[in-house]
Amino acid sequence: MKSHFSQVAIVGKYNAPVTGAAGVQTREALEEIAHFLASQGCEVVFEHDTAHGSGITGYPALDLPAIGARCDLVLVVGGDGTMLGVGRQLARFGVPLIGINQGRLGFITDIPLELFRNALTPMLHGEFEEDHRSLMHARVMRDGHCVFDALAMNDVVVNRGATSGMVELRVEVDGHFVANQRADGLIVASPTGSTAYALSAGGPLLHPSTPGWVLVPIAPHTLSNRPIVLPDASEIAIELVSGRDASANFDMQSLASLLRGDRITVRRSQHRVRFLHPRGWTYFDTLRKKLHWNEGH
Secondary structure (H helix, E strand, C coil): CCCCCCCCEECCCCCCCHHHHHHHHHHHHHHCCCHHHHHHCEEEEHHHHHHHCCCCCCCEECCCEEEEEEECEEEEEEECHHHHHHHHHHHHHHHCEEEEEEECCCCCCCEEHHHHHHHHHHHCCCCCCEEEEEEEEEEEECEEEEEEEEEEEEEEEECCCCCCCCCCEEEECEEEEEEEEEECCCEEECCHHHHHHHCCCCCCCCCCCCEEEEEEEECCCCCCCCCEECCCCCCCEEEECCCCCCCCEECCCCCEEECCCCEEHHHHHEEEEEEEEEEECCHHHHHHHHHHCCCCC
């Protein structure tokens, strides 16, 4: 039976060559997945840094933009952090992603490595659940000019400096003043990111199909400053009123140092990330497993 996907790319832990015994295990796992895909009639390519870092040869090696342009499917082998980085870069191409987790089960890399054959065999023949995730497009504006531009799948976080006190942030939604917040920082999270930093700061869980963002203050000065869910069609603007050494983080990867008066704007990106899951998958299964909801019953 011919595979639903003809050209499949494998991406491992991004920009992280692994050495020693762990490196051998990683290489063996990646080669095993590649052999399996070839046996299913797929043409296999590797992401360039993955092939180089693991020492795998014998397959074409492409960078992510070339993979996005040429491949029908991308298998991401790693954890949620790897998937976030790959998802941001491939979203504009619309190529679907499947996450295979090498360590602890992730929220978005949900197929355990040891079960990849059982899970992938039906998926490669068209039996899967499709799950679309919104991306945030964030910009840092300074004196009317954009000085930083980034996509985020999880969250945009404005943080105080490590050694300084609280920051004061002016928050607007669609140009309407909301509040001046004094806190250690502020998180704007997507539904995907609602299970990350926003959750530990006391924010609610948002189902992935909810068209919303959640705005969560970090250790607010006023206890009545509560998380609020906003429509994702809104533009959120956060202005740094006061606070030294403040920064903005985008999925905890890219970092922008902020000056007083800088404005961070967050709006929905025109691109979304496409995840494929095994048939029968639901978001609630993931929550139960990851958050241990069934323990003690």
